[in-house]
Amino acid sequence: MILSLAAVLGLGLLGWHLGPAQPFLCGVVLPLSSLAVFLAGFSAKILVWASAPAPFPIALTAGQQQSLDRIPPRRLEAPPGPFWVACRLGAEALCFRSLLRNSRARETPEGDLAYQPVPWLWLAAIVFHYTLFLIVLRHLRFVLDPAPWGLGLILSVDGFFHLGSPRLYLSDGGFLLALAFLLGRRLWEPRLRCLSLPGDYFPLLLLAALAGSGLYLRHGGQEDIAALKTFAMGLVSFRPTAPVGAGPAFFAHLAYASALLLCFPCGKLMHMGGIFLSPTKAMPNNSRARRHVNPWNRPREFQSYAQYEDAYRTSMAAAGLPLERPPAEEDAAGGRARQIHVPTSRS
Amino acid sequence: MSPRPAPDASTQGPRAEQPRARRLETPPVFSPGSFCHPARQETVAALGLPHPHPWQPTEEDWHLPENWEAILRAAFQDRLRKYRSLRVFMDICARCGACADKCHFFLGTGDPKNMPVLRAELLRSVYRGEFTLAGRLLGKAAGARTLSKTIVKEWFAYFYRCTECRRCALFCPYGIDTAEITMIARELLLELGLGANWILEPVANCARSGNHLGIRPQVFQEMVQALCDDIREITGIRLTPPCNEKGHEVLFIAPSGDLYTEPGVYTFMGYLLLFQAIGLDYTLSTYASEGGNFGLFASAELAAKVNAKIYAEAGRLGVKWILGGECGHMWRMAHQYMDSMNGPAPAGLEVPRNPVTGTVFRHAASTKMIHIAEFSADLLLHRALVLDPARNDHLIVTFHDSCNPARAMGLLEEPRIVLRAACNHFVEMPENTIRERTFCCGSGAGLNGDEIMALRMQGGLPRGHALRHVQRHNGVNTLACICAIDRNSLRPLADYWAPGVSVAGAHELLGNALVLPGEGERTTDLRREPLPPGGAP
Ligand code: SF4
Ligand code: SF4
Numbered sequence: 001m002i003l004s005l006a007a008v009l010g011l012g013l014l015g016w017h018l019g020p021a022q023p024f025l026c027g028v029v030l031p032l033s034s035l036a037v038f039l040a041g042f043s044a045k046i047l048v049w050a051s052a053p054a055p056f057p058i059a060l061t062a063g064q065q066q067s068l069d070r071i072p073p074r075r076l077e078a079p080p081g082p083f084w085v086a087c088r089l090g091a092e093a094l095c096f097r098s099l100l101r102n103s104r105a106r107e108t109p110e111g112d113l114a115y116q117p118v119p120w121l122w123l124a125a126i127v128f129h130y131t132l133f134l135i136v137l138r139h140l141r142f143v144l145d146p147a148p149w150g151l152g153l154i155l156s157v158d159g160f161f162h163l164g165s166p167r168l169y170l171s172d173g174g175f176l177l178a179l180a181f182l183l184g185r186r187l188w189e190p191r192l193r194c195l196s197l198p199g200d201y202f203p204l205l206l207l208a209a210l211a212g213s214g215l216y217l218r219h220g221g222q223e224d225i226a227a228l229k230t231f232a233m234g235l236v237s238f239r240p241t242a243p244v245g246a247g248p249a250f251f252a253h254l255a256y257a258s259a260l261l262l263c264f265p266c267g268k269l270m271h272m273g274g275i276f277l278s279p280t281k282a283m284p285n286n287s288r289a290r291r292h293v294n295p296w297n298r299p300r301e302f303q304s305y306a307q308y309e310d311a312y313r314t315s316m317a318a319a320g321l322p323l324e325r326p327p328a329e330e331d332a333a334g335g336r337a338r339q340i341h342v343p344t345s346r347s
Numbered sequence: 348m349s350p351r352p353a354p355d356a357s358t359q360g361p362r363a364e365q366p367r368a369r370r371l372e373t374p375p376v377f378s379p380g381s382f383c384h385p386a387r388q389e390t391v392a393a394l395g396l397p398h399p400h401p402w403q404p405t406e407e408d409w410h411l412p413e414n415w416e417a418i419l420r421a422a423f424q425d426r427l428r429k430y431r432s433l434r435v436f437m438d439i440c441a442r443c444g445a446c447a448d449k450c451h452f453f454l455g456t457g458d459p460k461n462m463p464v465l466r467a468e469l470l471r472s473v474y475r476g477e478f479t480l481a482g483r484l485l486g487k488a489a490g491a492r493t494l495s496k497t498i499v500k501e502w503f504a505y506f507y508r509c510t511e512c513r514r515c516a517l518f519c520p521y522g523i524d525t526a527e528i529t530m531i532a533r534e535l536l537l538e539l540g541l542g543a544n545w546i547l548e549p550v551a552n553c554a555r556s557g558n559h560l561g562i563r564p565q566v567f568q569e570m571v572q573a574l575c576d577d578i579r580e581i582t583g584i585r586l587t588p589p590c591n592e593k594g595h596e597v598l599f600i601a602p603s604g605d606l607y608t609e610p611g612v613y614t615f616m617g618y619l620l621l622f623q624a625i626g627l628d629y630t631l632s633t634y635a636s637e638g639g640n641f642g643l644f645a646s647a648e649l650a651a652k653v654n655a656k657i658y659a660e661a662g663r664l665g666v667k668w669i670l671g672g673e674c675g676h677m678w679r680m681a682h683q684y685m686d687s688m689n690g691p692a693p694a695g696l697e698v699p700r701n702p703v704t705g706t707v708f709r710h711a712a713s714t715k716m717i718h719i720a721e722f723s724a725d726l727l728l729h730r731a732l733v734l735d736p737a738r739n740d741h742l743i744v745t746f747h748d749s750c751n752p753a754r755a756m757g758l759l760e761e762p763r764i765v766l767r768a769a770c771n772h773f774v775e776m777p778e779n780t781i782r783e784r785t786f787c788c789g790s791g792a793g794l795n796g797d798e799i800m801a802l803r804m805q806g807g808l809p810r811g812h813a814l815r816h817v818q819r820h821n822g823v824n825t826l827a828c829i830c831a832i833d834r835n836s837l838r839p840l841a842d843y844w845a846p847g848v849s850v851a852g853a854h855e856l857l858g859n860a861l862v863l864p865g866e867g868e869r870t871t872d873l874r875r876e877p878l879p880p881g882g883a884p
Contacts, residue, residue, distance in 0.1 A: 003488055045438065052431040055647075056687050058755070060516050060524065062783040065757025067710045067721055070728045071764075077783070078757035080710075092520065098445075099520045103779055105448050105809075110819070112812040113454060115779035121445060125520075185444075192444045194459050195468070197490035200442050266481040271521055274439030279432045280513075280522035285757055287683050288714040294687040296429055300648075302655040303554055305663050308634050312556075312564050319565040321591045321633065 001187070004201035008209050011259050012252045019251020023242040026251050031235065034258035041265025042273065049277045055294040057287035060280035078285040085284050093275055096125055120181070128178035131171040132207075134158060135214075138169070142232040166218060172211065179208055199267050206260055213253035220249075373460075374497055375504035377404045380801030383507050383543035383794070390547045391540055394554070394649065398540030404503060409496070411539055416494050420477060422538045427478070432527045437474045439521050440464060446515035446525070451787050452508050455805035463515035463525040466505050470532050473498060503541055506532040508802065510791035511644070512750035517783060529792070534646040542645060545796035549641040553653045558603035558637035564591075567633045570606050574616050581875070583867030586619055589630040591664070596702065597629040598661050601672030602639040602831035610850055611834045613873040614673060617858025621723060624732060624863050625703050629670065635660035638677040639831060643684070644793035651688040654680055661715075662693030668700070669716040673852050675749035675791065675830035678718060682756045686714045704729040718752070720761040720829055723857060727768045733862040736771050738872060741879040742825040743772040744856065745817050747810065747837060748785035749830035759783070762829050765853045769860040774821045780813035790836035803836065804843050811844025818845045826850050 019026040063077025079085045091097045099122040103115040137154065141147040147155075159167035183204045186192045228250070231243040243250065264270070276282060309316065309324055317327045382404050391399035397418075402409045412418065426433055446463040448454060453461040460466060468490070475482030475491035482491030492498065511526035536542065549559035556563060562570070568590060575586045589595060601618065605611035622629055635656045642649030661669050671681055686692070696715040699708040706725045711717045726732050746766055752758035759782050766773050780786050789806025804811075817823040826837055826848050834850055841848040859872045871877055 049431060049435050049438075052428060052434045054431045055429060056684055058432065058524065058527065058683055060513060060522055061754055061757035062517055063757060064759045065710070067708070067758075067761065068706070068725055068728065071724070071760045074757075092522075096520055098518060098522070099443075101518055101784075102445050103449075103518075105454055110816075112816050113809055114777065121443065125443075189444070191447050191459070191462070195442050195444060195447065195462060195464050197442065198488050199490055266479065268439065268441045271439040271441050274435050275521045277431065277435050278439070278522040279435070280516050280524045280527075286710075287686065288681075288711040288716070289709065291686045291690050291713045297688060300651050300655050300689070302652045302659075303557075305634050305656075305659060308557065312633075315563050315565040316591075316633070319568040321564055321568060322593070 001196075001198070001201045003198045004205050007202060008205040008256075011206075011255055012209055012213070015252035015255025016248040019246070019254070020248055023246070023251075027231065027243040027246065027254060028235065028240040030258045031254055031261075032240070034261040038261035038264050042270070045265050045270055046273050046277070049274070053295045054279045054283065055296060057283050057285075057292040058279050059283040059285040059287070061285050065285060080286050080289075081284050085282060089276055089282060092281060096122055096129075099125055121185075124178045124181040127174045128182060131175035131178065134171040135169075135175060135211075138171070142229050143236045168219075172215060176208075176211060179204060179211070183208070203260070203263065203267065203269055206256055206263075210253065210256040210260065213249055213256060216249050217253055375501045377500075377504065380799060381508070382504060382799065382802075383545055383796060384798050386542035386544045386547040390544065390551050391542060393551045394547060396540065396542070396547075397538055400540050402541070404500070409500065409541070411496065411499065415496075415499070415539055418538050419494055419499075419535055422535050423474070423477065426531050426534065427474075430527075430531065432524065433531055436467065436523045436528060437471050440467065440471065440523055441521075442468075443520065445518050445520060446523070449515050449518045450509075450525075451512070451514070451789055451809045452510075452802075452806045455789070455808035456802075460501075460505050461508060463509075463519075466509055467523065467525050467528045469498070469501055469505055470528055499536070499539065499541070502532050503536055506536070507543055507794065508806075510750070510787045510789065510794055510806065512787035512791055513754045514750065514784070514787065517754060526792075530643075530647075533644070537646055543793060543796070545798075546641050546644045546793035549639075550645060550649050550653060553637055553641070557632075557634050557656065559639060559641060560603060560607060562603065562607065562636070564633035567606070567636055571631065574606075574612060574619065577873075577875075578616055578619060581871060581873060582620070582863060582869060584623065584863055584865060586623055588619055588622075591632055591634065592630045593664050595628050595630040595664070596667045597627060597670050598635070598664055598666040598668075599629045599631055599670045599672070600635055600638040600657060602674035602677050603637045604639065604674075604831035604835065605672060605852070606636075608835055610838075610855065610874070611831055611852065613855040613858070614831075614834065614852025616873050617852065617854030617856070617861075618672060618719065620858040620861050620863065621719075621732075621854065624861050625726065627702065630664060630666070632660050632664065638671055638674050638681075640677060640680045641793055643676055643680055647684075647688070650680065650684060654685055655689045657681075657685070657716075658689050658693055661696060665695055667695070667697045668711075669696075670699075670719055670722060671716055672719055673829040673831065673854060675751040675832060677831075678758070679751035679755045681714065681716050681718075685716070690714070692716075701725050703731045718756075718758060718761065720758060720765055720853060723854070724761040724764040727764055732768075734768055734857075734860045735862050736769055736860045738859050738869065738878050739770040739856055740772070741876075742770060742851075742856070743774065743821060743823045744770045744825045744827050744851075745774050745776050745814070745821075745823045746781070746853075747776075747788065747814075747826055747828045747833060748781055748783075749828060749833055750785060750787050750791060752829060753783055753785045757783075758829075762827075762853050765857055766827055769853075769856040774817055774823060776813040776817050780809065786810040786813065788830075788833050788836045788840060790840075791832060795832055795836050800839065804840065807836075807840040807844060810837075811840055814841060814848060815845040818848055824848055825856075827853050827856060829853050 061078040063074030065078045066073035066080040075084045079088050102118050104118045105113050108114045158169045158171050186196045234241045313327050388399045388401050398412045400410050450463050472492040476493040481489045506529045509529040511529050513526045516524035552561035579585050605615040640653045642653035692715040698712045699717045708717045786809040790803045837850045
């Protein structure tokens with residue numbers, strides 16, 4: 001936690017001081033190279049995952065399988081085919097369905113454990129991810145000219161409460177609240193504190209700093225929005241110009257954004273892509289209906305029936321079990337085998 | 348038998364967590380009752396596994412092979428190449444904590460490393476330290492560790508405190524399955540010659556004699572005969588189940604536990620009665636006399652070896668399809684692994700078809716193997732069985748979903764159809780402890796040895812509490828299940844957490860209720876306990 005906090009503060013200071021002095025380095029080279037690292041790293045990770053085979057169909061079922069006609073299956077929970085797998089993944093990625101299942105163990109007055117649903121983590125996660133998405137979307141207006149109609153609509157809904165000038169966005173508030181919740185539970189819940197790594201605090205703090213510097217730019221600083229827009233347009237059209245005249249806060253903001261892009265592919269943030277390749281959720285529960293081929297499977301050596309019969313022929317004959325080869329043929333002890341009646345089918 | 352925890356020490360579970368414990372820095376403790384006995388050198392050698400050697404978890408020196416680090420690194424790398432699951436699960440955990448209090452071992456012990464996320468982190472930290480750039484550069488700051496002998500001990504401690512129940516995966520937003528991680532970690536340990544005797548001994552037996560206990564063919568036959576004698580005394584009907592015979596329609600395979608231990612034997616009697624009632628054309632096999640597969644708890648390789656006999660025998664006997672008895676991990680195997688490991692099914696096999704109702708079980712079109720609960724449920728839905736459920740009127744029954752059929756198959760309704768038909772008094776345990784959210788018995792994945800009874804009772808806490816709840820409020824006196832391990836492990840669990848509740852297989856209760864053509868008046872149930880008054884037809 002302390003470590004992550006220090007790292008984030010350091011990053012900001014770096015951007016703040018270095019930025020105005022080296023506008024081209026901090027305004028153009030850093031963001032563009034971070035973007036390149038992000039894109040390369042993200043796709044490399046996905047490729048590495050996808051290139052590893054999924055040898056066994058280990059779908060996780062969370063409801064009734066499709067079996068008998070008269071038992072209604074829960075296809076979303078135990079997907080019988082690719083279509084339902086896609087639906088299940090969609091529900092996971094868009095609605096965080098499994099998280100909605102979350103419960104907390106509590107002791108009842110009788111001393112038993114009971115489990116109550118707790119929606120808070122789900123709610124925070126939903127707000128967090130969707131507002132983050134909106135905020136990223138909002139940034140599009142810096143690089144799209146004219147801003148598309150849909151974006152304008154989002155902006156006006158988002159700024160619905162005409163509070164402050166420039167208007168405060170709902171999504172900013174939601175994002176900060178959710179962020180505070182997610183960070184707070186890591187700090188206050190003993191269990192979470194015990195399992196959190198520096199790598200868990202760092203992205204949260206980074207996002208907090210990113211949001212903070214962004215808010216300052218919009219509401220606190222006197223940035224020249226038109227100039228920033230020209231700069232951003234230059235970046236995306238690959239005719240970059242250094243953002244001359246931008247304030248230190250802007251460079252701090254940019255440094256945070258670059259750091260986020262840089263650390264994305266090598267940390268837990270990759271969960272964004274992983275969910276679609278997670279075999280327990282991304283495989284259908286039809287393993288008995290369709291054969292799933294394991295590419296590295298190889299024939300096994302195991303005790304064959306013939307070997308088994310060789311090992312137990314006398315005992316099997318004594319039990320009246322049918323044999324492929326009667327005991328007399330090979331039994332060295334001879335005498336014993338002859339006392340045993342050769343079995344016939346008894347059914 | 349090892350010491351059991353005092354009841355109130357165990358109920359402390361969720362409160363007794365030790366939040367201040369430094370994450371991964373506390374070394375593992377091998378206290379009595381919490382660890383499996385090590386596999387014997389001869390057993391490891393007999394299975395052809397690497398580095399058989401004598402060792403003891405409680406001793407300082409585990410006598411690891413000289414180049415143990417290189418072995419582990421190579422094995423880990425190999426699994427990363429072979430399993431997408433491992434690759435993805437090593438990378439994407441967000442440590443959101445949603446899985447933390449979903450594991451029965453965490454709830455029962457309060458040990459932070461029993462939180463699924465930290466259990467996985469034991470492996471993940473090494474993955475970061477050994478195989479990722481960030482981990483190598485940043486070390487501890489990136490949550491990375493490099494291999495050490497303490498870590499090997501920790502792995503043995505905590506990956507043999509996971510029953511591969513997959514409850515954590517259900518709650519994880521990315522479906523991270525700690526069971527999968529446990530399976531792979533156990534494989535890694537096996538590369539160093541470290542295994543659990545309770546798991547490897549049955550595997551070695553299976554390889555030799557066809558079943559976990561090493562029952563020889565003659566004895567197998569005698570045991571079946573003894574059950575048939577009991578059936579004759581109870582129902583007046585004489586059964587002669589065919590064994591190893593060619594030319595029948597169905598090969599029936601049960602977990603061998605149903606043949607030699609109570610209360611499994613009553614379930615086996617139930618199977619036989621069912622087959623008799625509908626005149627099923629089936630055979631048993633002594634060669635493939637084990638549906639269970641402890642190899643699955645050791646490595647994919649051993650699982651495939653143990654399982655291979657099933658298709659081989661079905662092909663040799665020329666049956667049309669395979670029917671499998673009530674067993675949890677046997678069905679994890681049959682449903683998710685068998686076809687990929689040892690398939691495709693032998694050429695002579697056909698898509699299973701119920702000879703009585705005509706139902707074609709298309710959901711098993713490739714594997715050609717169906718679960719007996721699916722089969723019975725189909726019969727019951729077609730009203731093809733004559734039942735007298737009043738014979739079970741002395742029982743108030745609840746049902747424990749075994750982890751594997753519930754979360755790796757989706758077999759939820761079928762056993763309930765059987766139980767509701769066979770019993771007049773059926774109640775469910777609380778909602779969050781059944782169906783896909785079922786809690787493990789605490790003894791799955793080979794953790795059902797007596798030496799870890801204390802651990803098992805702690806892991807059984809959530810199930811025990813749910814059972815105790817319906818015992819108090821609904822007068823439940825019978826816990827039904829569809830798993831041979833459960834039939835053994837739920838007994839001590841019930842004795843400990845809810846004394847007075849007995850354990851029965853679903854098909855035992857069905858066998859009680861079945862009215863067979865030509866049977867005499869029954870005066871006792873399959874356990875030879877008197878039927879409730881008015882229970883006879
Ligand atoms: S629920 Fe999944 S992502 Fe969250 S901590 Fe557990 S394993 Fe990690
Ligand atoms: S698979 Fe089951 S026993 Fe293992 S960590 Fe997950 S919940 Fe716990």
